Amino acid sequence: MLEARQILQERYQLKQKLGQNAGRQTWLAEDLATEPKEPVIVKLLAFGDRFQWEDLKLFEREADVLKNLSHPCIPKYRDYFSIDDRILWFTLVQEFIPGSSLKELLNQGRKFSEQEVRKFATDVLEILNYLHSLIPPVLHRDIKPSNLILGEDNQIYVVDFGAVQDKATAPGGTFTVVGTYGYTPIEQFGGRAVPASDIYALGASLIHLVTGTAPADLPQRNMRIQFSDRTNLSPQFVRWLEGMTEPDVEQRFKTATQALEALNSRLVSQSSFLVSQPHGSRVQLKKTASQLEIKIPARGLQFSDSFLIFFVTVWYGFLITSGFVLYPFLLLHWIAGLFPLTLLILPAFGEVYIYFNHDYFFIVWKLFGHHYRRQQGNTSAIHNVYINREPISSNNKPLMCVTVEAGTQKYKFGSFSPELADAERKWLVREIKEWLGLQ
Template identity: 60%
Template sequence: MLEEKTILQNRYILKQKLAQNAGRQTWLAEDISIQPAETVILKFLSFGEQFQWQDLKLFEREADILKQLSHPKIPKYRDYFSVEDKNNWFALVQEYIPGESLKQLIEKKQRFTEEELRKIAAEVLEILCYLHTLNPQVIHRDIKPSNLMLGGDKQVYLIDFGAVQDNAAAKGATFTVVGTYGYAPLEQFGGRTVPASDLYALGATLIHLATGIIPADLPQKQMRIQFQDRVNLSNNFMRWIEKLTEPDIEQRFSSAPQALEALNNRLAVNSSGEISKPYGSRIKLDKSYNHLEIEVPRRGITVESIFLILFCIFWFIPTSFAILFNPTVIIFWIFGLMPFTMFFLPAFGHFSVDFNRVEFVMQWKLLGFTYRQKTGKTSAIDNITVGKTSYKVNDQKLKMVSMEAGAIKFDFGGFSPKLADAERRWLIAEIKDWLGI
């Protein structure tokens, strides 16, 4: 009988029972053979009424696999022994990772930001890159919130290799169905497990962390987990998770390195690649995951602006003096603002739009002063198209970039600034790519 303060092997003092189910127990213990004593984890398998030989096979496989692993984010193997009492126990000793499991954090109603989810995803994928490239290959088969620890160092650790499959087992004639419903992909329950199976489980775990709902309790459509309306994530990150959790293996990322590369590139999953800036364009564009900044500089002195200067001399100065003697002349003075606007703003005006994951800000400036500004919610943008302004040149309406956010439209690039067709197409493609539309 396992009890607190029991000493095993003249070495391990049982301190606290952490879990118990189906003939298994997990204990927090101290290894007193080392000074100062070190905290360890002891996992026990009972040779009692509920014992099945397959359980022992998996238990021994976990010990054998852990002996071979050497990764800073995986608990180290310490010892393996048996305990003789009325039940007889097999014991596996592992390194203790201080911290809390992601399941415990969910139970505390903690919600995770997109940046936190990306960090978790990246760290788990780095572990999987290591496991999946071992020879023989190691597939965890049970990635879920309870098997991911957030350590005291704020790093993510992968624990519990009780369902692990190595390459030798994968080639066997029979399979034991392991994994947790809601996290394990369909092929795993059919006896086929591949590296992409762990990727599915990671995606389902991220869905649980983002929604606070167990994936099995979420609705499905064509076997795909429907979570999009319950989260506040960027479109490209949602599509990345969707690709992880594709029911068809062929539609998923094929490997952890591929999934990690797509995550780190911060691009839409289905992006066609780098988008070329039109030759000769003076537009400045700076794109990272968190921000997209577009700046359209002033056009500068042109033939039109020279005309404007002459116009100012021969119109505004005389009419300004005339107003002093006849106030009604102000009507003609105001009338002169139309060509002022038509030439001065494009020549000396400056436009910028700055996106972050929460909102975007559009600014129109003249000689350094903001004369117009619009703000909107980034996540509300659902389409970007070529629109048309009310202005006409040669009887043709000027085209612009039109961002649709529900019932609201945010337009630019039709008049001030005026964009070339190639620049307009390029900016639409860049913004769509960043948003993942």
């Protein structure tokens, strides 16, 4: 039986047992061959009653992969051997990383800010980029808070390569299901792990950090982890995490580089100049991580409407008092008066309501509280938001409106009923693009 102070291979002296589970033990030890004596991690797999050959296969693979890795944030391989201490033990020795796992910090009640989690995300993505760029790619397959160490140097380290895969499973071949429920994407449970599988596991781990709740304990909708209502994260970072944990592997970030570029682009947009709501604007905007609501209220009658009010009053007053004289043409005159009446009523009493969530968006035009026009589209299809200045008349006067491009369709508002000021259009374009993550 292994015990503290025992020396293995005449070199590694066991100091403290760190973990034990189903024929496995993990010890903190000292390497007596170094001066000063360096701490190391000794992982052991017992050849006993619960032994399975597949476990040995994974154990040996971990040793082989670690032996060929060279990254400052991955523990260095030291040794691999077997010992016979009444039980045959297969032994892997690797560098010890001083620090605490993110799982330990969570258990201690540690709260992580968005800035901290972004830093962790960047560090781990750079490590994954290194692993996935190797030939063949190395897939960790068990990224989770307990396997992410926050070192004493404030650097994140990726540890425990016990589930590592260094080559693709051949079609029709056998595979071992590895990973941890809640952090493992569906395709990995089917034996088809790809680089995007590690991306999902990292995203789920980051969600654990920002909510304090394991992803397996969070509600799901259409297999998507629902977490935005439990955080105070910026909408951009929420959408990025949703991209990391997209259930459909084809819709998820494909590579660590792609995920890192998306994260950095959002960081840039946050630090850039923000257009604030213009002073005096009556536009109402409510923004959360899951939805964006905009209401452009009716402006009411203004002094500039005086001429139209006078004209409409005179026109219809004349029609009413002269109805019998103009009877043959009465209907045509009433219809002709509708155009100036519309120019008066719609801008004065019309309202526009714009709503976005992560699935769809719609724009509704109202008059006296009643809908008279509606447009709807898919949020995922939106690829641009801008101020439209296209000429629309012979005098080349541009139509000034906010335009949302989704696929081949253009959805416009803010030019009429009611009209927005140019400063309001710029502000709304900025707010919509930021919420969509299009900056």
